[in-house]
Amino acid sequence: MLDIKRLRANIDDIATQLRRRGFELDVTIFSELEARRKKLSVTTQELQNERNTRSRSIGQAKAKGEDIQPLLDQVADLGGRLKAAEEALSAINAEIQDMLMGVPNLLHDSVPDGKSEDDNVEVRRWGEPPSFDFEPRDHVDLGAPNGWMDFESAVKLTGSRFVVMRGAMARLHRALIQFMLDTHTREHGYTEVYVPYLVNTDSLEGTGQLPKFEADLFKLQGEQGYYLIPTAEVPVTNLVRGDIIEEQALPLMYTAHTPCFRSEAGSYGKDTRGLIRQHQFEKVEMVQMVKPEESWDRLEVLLGHAENILQKLGLPYRVVTLCAGDTGFSAAKTYDLEVWLPGQDTYREISSCSNFGDFQARRMMARYRQKETGKTALLHTLNGSGLAIGRTLVAVVENYQQADGSIRIPEILRTYMGGEEVLS
RNA sequence: GGAGAGGUGGCUGAGUGGUCGAAAGCACUGGUUUUGAAAACCAGCGACGGGUUAAACCGUCCCAGGGUUCGAAUCCCUGCCUCUCCGCCA
Numbered sequence: 001m002l003d004i005k006r007l008r009a010n011i012d013d014i015a016t017q018l019r020r021r022g023f024e025l026d027v028t029i030f031s032e033l034e035a036r037r038k039k040l041s042v043t044t045q046e047l048q049n050e051r052n053t054r055s056r057s058i059g060q061a062k063a064k065g066e067d068i069q070p071l072l073d074q075v076a077d078l079g080g081r082l083k084a085a086e087e088a089l090s091a092i093n094a095e096i097q098d099m100l101m102g103v104p105n106l107l108h109d110s111v112p113d114g115k116s117e118d119d120n121v122e123v124r125r126w127g128e129p130p131s132f133d134f135e136p137r138d139h140v141d142l143g144a145p146n147g148w149m150d151f152e153s154a155v156k157l158t159g160s161r162f163v164v165m166r167g168a169m170a171r172l173h174r175a176l177i178q179f180m181l182d183t184h185t186r187e188h189g190y191t192e193v194y195v196p197y198l199v200n201t202d203s204l205e206g207t208g209q210l211p212k213f214e215a216d217l218f219k220l221q222g223e224q225g226y227y228l229i230p231t232a233e234v235p236v237t238n239l240v241r242g243d244i245i246e247e248q249a250l251p252l253m254y255t256a257h258t259p260c261f262r263s264e265a266g267s268y269g270k271d272t273r274g275l276i277r278q279h280q281f282e283k284v285e286m287v288q289m290v291k292p293e294e295s296w297d298r299l300e301v302l303l304g305h306a307e308n309i310l311q312k313l314g315l316p317y318r319v320v321t322l323c324a325g326d327t328g329f330s331a332a333k334t335y336d337l338e339v340w341l342p343g344q345d346t347y348r349e350i351s352s353c354s355n356f357g358d359f360q361a362r363r364m365m366a367r368y369r370q371k372e373t374g375k376t377a378l379l380h381t382l383n384g385s386g387l388a389i390g391r392t393l394v395a396v397v398e399n400y401q402q403a404d405g406s407i408r409i410p411e412i413l414r415t416y417m418g419g420e421e422v423l424s
Numbered sequence: 425g426g427a428g429a430g431g432u433g434g435c436u437g438a439g440u441g442g443u444c445g446a447a448a449g450c451a452c453u454g455g456u457u458u459u460g461a462a463a464a465c466c467a468g469c470g471a472c473g474g475g476u477u478a479a480a481c482c483g484u485c486c487c488a489g490g491g492u493u494c495g496a497a498u499c500c501c502u503g504c505c506u507c508u509c510c511g512c513c514a
Binding site: 041042044045046048049051052054055056057058059060062063068071072074075076078079244246365367374376 | 434441442443453469471472473474482483484493494495
């Protein structure tokens with residue numbers, strides 16, 4: 001959520017900035033709402049003041065044993081007027097809030113212009129795509145024939161966009177999770193957390209999935225109104241919702257492994273083959289809550305943590321900066337890590353690292369207490385995948401394939417695989 | 425699932441209709457004292473919005489949402505959560 005004070009003061013400037021990401025802010029409606037709100041707020045407060053003053057004197061009169069009936073007569077219509085004013089005010093506040101909740105974050109100046117992913121800007125590459133003296137296969141051809149990956153059973157159990165994994169592939173999948181968590185906790189300084197996979201609407205509003213993107217979520221039947229998490233970002237970031245953190249405790253760094261559930265509405269026909277786009281997948285997530293002045297440095301650090309995982313696995317990748325039109329609703333800036341997939345002969349997204357500035361923190365009322373002044377200020381939040389497990393598995397399988405269809409196991413994972421060197 | 429008890433500031437905890445945003449203690453901050461520290465003493469100490477150069481000042485907030493009343497932390501209703509006992513369960 002944007003700072004309403006800033007919005008009031010610089011509405012045209014902000015509208016211009018938002019246009020860069022293809023969002024049209026209705027300046028006229030907002031200004032009208034805001035003017036009405038201001039007026040109503042003043043009259044409501046005046047009426048409240050009057051009520052308080054008069055009620056106090058009634059109390060005092062009564063204590064002295066005076067006749068309070070004349071005083072009561074004086075306030076006869078006050079209640080009604082006040083109630084009407086309060087209701088009008090809360091209605092307009094709700095309207096403004098709704099509008100505000102639907103406005104995306106402001107972009108950082110360094111975010112390049114552009115409309116779609118075609119306009120994203122490559123920052124750097126790491127590693128060389130492997131060359132094969134045979135025609136490399138994709139992960140489905142490598143995994144499906146021997147039952148490592150079983151998409152048909154998943155259809156039987158549930159439906160499309162799910163998978164069953166067996167034997168060595170299931171173990172490799174699990175090994176990736178352990179390896180990433182271990183790296184983040186031992187080398188990068190994160191605290192591992194275990195969190196609920198079902199969350200309430202407050203949490204989803206806090207990180208920005210609601211109210212706008214309900215269609216991407218799985219909602220549970222039942223009166224609680226719970227949703228399956230689309231990413232660990234939601235429960236982990238919301239850990240600080242409503243909190244005031246002491247400055248010396250920052251930055252908070254959390255990592256979590258969770259399954260993620262996405263309905264991927266609107267993606268029909270896209271990536272229908274294989275593991276790339278599933279309704280359920282595993283992810284190891286990194287989340288940081290930091291001081292505002294540090295967040296841009298922390299984004300680079302966070303990105304480095306995700307890159308480190310890919311480097312340790314020996315997977316070639318590139319870093320791209322998402323352009324204005326492709327940057328997500330809540331993010332001020334996002335780097336995607338794209339891993340090389342020989343089966344598709346292209347780089348595919350495997351991690352997304354974002355700085356949200358105070359956008360999520362404002363929605364969550366997540367603050368910290370400044371040591372110098374004792375005042376509170378909004379935190380900045382960041383998160384990044386470190387990494388998406390399913391896609392990492394795809395990358396390992398495709399990059400480490402051999403002519404006979406076996407898969408070499410990356411050095412770093414072997415201790416997690418009982419010392420085995422080849423998946424067979 | 426059944427029965428009961430509760431949810432008050434960073435923490436403990438008083439407050440059952442009238443200057444209560446809320447006693448007291450702890451913690452914290454500043455000061456006095458001390459060679460230094462501790463102790464003692466004095467003072468300060470919630471969040472958010474409006475207002476002000478800054479204050480003063482005004483408003484809102486005592487789990488959440490409704491309601492009763494001139495007036496609600498206090499009474500009523502609903503929801504959520506916590507605790508105790510019983511049942512069930514991994």
